[in-house]
Amino acid sequence: MNEKMKYNLPKVPRLLPSSLLERETSFLGKQQLYVFVYYTIAILVGLGFNLIGVSGPQKEFNLVVNSGYILVIIMLFSGYLFRKITLSFALFGIIMVTQIATTMEMINCAHTPDEYHLMLIVGNTVLLAVNILFSLIAYLEYTPYVLGVLSMGTYTACMKITENGALNNFFIIFLVIFAVICALGSRLVHNMRSLDKENTSLKKDEEEFFDLLGQNKEQVRAYFELARARQDFDKTKALLDMAGEDMRRNVIANVKEYLLMQEAGMLEMETLFPEMSASEREVCLLILQGKPLKDICSILGKKESNITCTRTHIRKKLNLQPSDNLLKALQERVKVKK
Numbered sequence: 001m002n003e004k005m006k007y008n009l010p011k012v013p014r015l016l017p018s019s020l021l022e023r024e025t026s027f028l029g030k031q032q033l034y035v036f037v038y039y040t041i042a043i044l045v046g047l048g049f050n051l052i053g054v055s056g057p058q059k060e061f062n063l064v065v066n067s068g069y070i071l072v073i074i075m076l077f078s079g080y081l082f083r084k085i086t087l088s089f090a091l092f093g094i095i096m097v098t099q100i101a102t103t104m105e106m107i108n109c110a111h112t113p114d115e116y117h118l119m120l121i122v123g124n125t126v127l128l129a130v131n132i133l134f135s136l137i138a139y140l141e142y143t144p145y146v147l148g149v150l151s152m153g154t155y156t157a158c159m160k161i162t163e164n165g166a167l168n169n170f171f172i173i174f175l176v177i178f179a180v181i182c183a184l185g186s187r188l189v190h191n192m193r194s195l196d197k198e199n200t201s202l203k204k205d206e207e208e209f210f211d212l213l214g215q216n217k218e219q220v221r222a223y224f225e226l227a228r229a230r231q232d233f234d235k236t237k238a239l240l241d242m243a244g245e246d247m248r249r250n251v252i253a254n255v256k257e258y259l260l261m262q263e264a265g266m267l268e269m270e271t272l273f274p275e276m277s278a279s280e281r282e283v284c285l286l287i288l289q290g291k292p293l294k295d296i297c298s299i300l301g302k303k304e305s306n307i308t309c310t311r312t313h314i315r316k317k318l319n320l321q322p323s324d325n326l327l328k329a330l331q332e333r334v335k336v337k338k
Contacts, residue, residue, distance in 0.1 A: 020033065020037075021033065023087075024087065026196055026199070026200060027195075027196055027199060028139055028192070028193065028196040029087060031137070031138065031139060032087055032088065032091055032138045032139065032140075033087060035091065035134060035137055035138040036077075036080070036087060036090060036091045036094065036138070039091075039094060039095075039134050040073060040076075040077050040094060043069075043073055043094070043098065044070065044073060044074075047066045047069060047070050047073075048070075050062070050063075050066050051063065051066060051067065051070075057105075057109075057120065061108055062105060062108070065101055065104055065105060066101070068101075069097060069098075069101040072093075072097050073094060073097065076090045076093045076094055076097070077090065077094075088140075091138055091140065092140060092143065095131060095134060095135050095138075095140070095143065095147070098131050099128065099131060099147055099150055099151070102124050102127055102128055102131070102154075103128075103150070103154045105120070105124055106120075106121050106124045106125070106154050106155070106158050107154070107157060107158065107161070109121050109124075109158070110157070110158040110161035110162050111161060113161075113162035113163075113164050118162065118164060118166055118167065121155075121158050121162075121167065122167070122170060125151065125154075125155050125170075125174055128147070128151040128154070129151070129174075129177060129178065129181060131147060131151075132144050132147045132148060132151070132178070132181055132182065132185070133181065133185070135147060135185075136181070136185035136186075136188060136189060139188075139189045139192050139193060139196075140189065141186075141189055141190070141193060142186070144181065144182045144185045144186055144189070145182050145186060147182075148178040148179070148181070148182040151174075151178055152174065152175060152178055155167070155171065155174055156171075159171065265285050266278075266281060266282070266285065269281040269282075269284060269285050272333060272334055273333065275317050276314065276317060277313075279310060280310055280313060280314050280317075282300060283296060283300070283307060283310050283311065283314065284314060284330055286299060286300075287311075287326060287327055287330055288327070288330050288331065288334065290327075293307060293308070311326065314326065315329075318330075318333070
């Protein structure tokens with residue numbers, strides 16, 4: 001394709017390698033891929049800080065759970081990279097493993113209900129809400145409801161185990177938060193999935209349309225560019241090159257034939273209507289071809305008022321009365337001359 005004809009669309013920065021992005025063709029797939037990669041990175045960084053003693057509880061139980069957590073995350077990510085599992089399965093797996101690992105840590109904290117562990121229970125409940133948000137922006141259908149029920153079930157179990165009134169104070173707040181997130185989020189997921197289906201359907205219709213025409217999008221665009229306005233030589237050549245050799249040859253041949261026919265028609269009109277000007281003969285020819293006013297304006301590239309004025313001049317030169325039919329008068333002139 002000619003470099004001059006490339007449209008300067010704004011470039012969207014790619015935050016992932018092209019080879020990875022090309023795996024997913026739909027908007028939904030690409031969105032899930034971004035969530036999958038960045039959520040995986042965030043989890044690995046957070047757990048890495050815990051394992052080296054920078055943050056989080058350092059008990060043996062927590063270190064074992066987090067080590068297993070990291071191992072499963074790496075397995076899921078590797079499984080997707082090596083095409084052993086689908087993106088949806090890998091993403092759902094990471095979100096569910098996060099739910100399970102966080103639940104285990106919360107239950108373990110509940111058996112040691114001191115101030116630090118109570119704070120961890122509340123903090124982990126917030127992390128469970130974040131986990132639901134990630135499932136929402138990945139457009140996983142029904143998953144937010146499952147996660148919401150599991151999260152509130154875990155928090156309720158921690159309340160029962162600790163028998164601490166401090167956790168009770170947060171119960172209603174968390175219940176409302178999870179309910180709102182799940183309800184509104186599920187609606188968002190439903191709408192985005194519907195849009196993705198419509199987008200996929202439109203793409204399929206577009207492909208079928210271009211297959212029916214036997215042309216691609218760039219070739220059709222080239223025809224529109226040529227028809228829309230006059231172009232200079234270089235741009236015309238570039239547009240014709242885009243159309244392909246066979247189509248370019250057909251277009252040029254058809255235009256030449258049209259121009260020859262038009263010229264022959266105009267020569268005949270000059271004989272039939274010597275008193276008319278060139279522009280008036282053009283209008284007469286189109287009227288004789290049965291073209292309505294709108295089409296005449298389009299073909300000649302003139303305004304309706306201009307064509308109407310030309311028709312008035314024609315009628316005057318033919319000595320027609322207001323009630324006389326212009327088309328019939330022209331046809332009579334043609335019969336007489338022949």
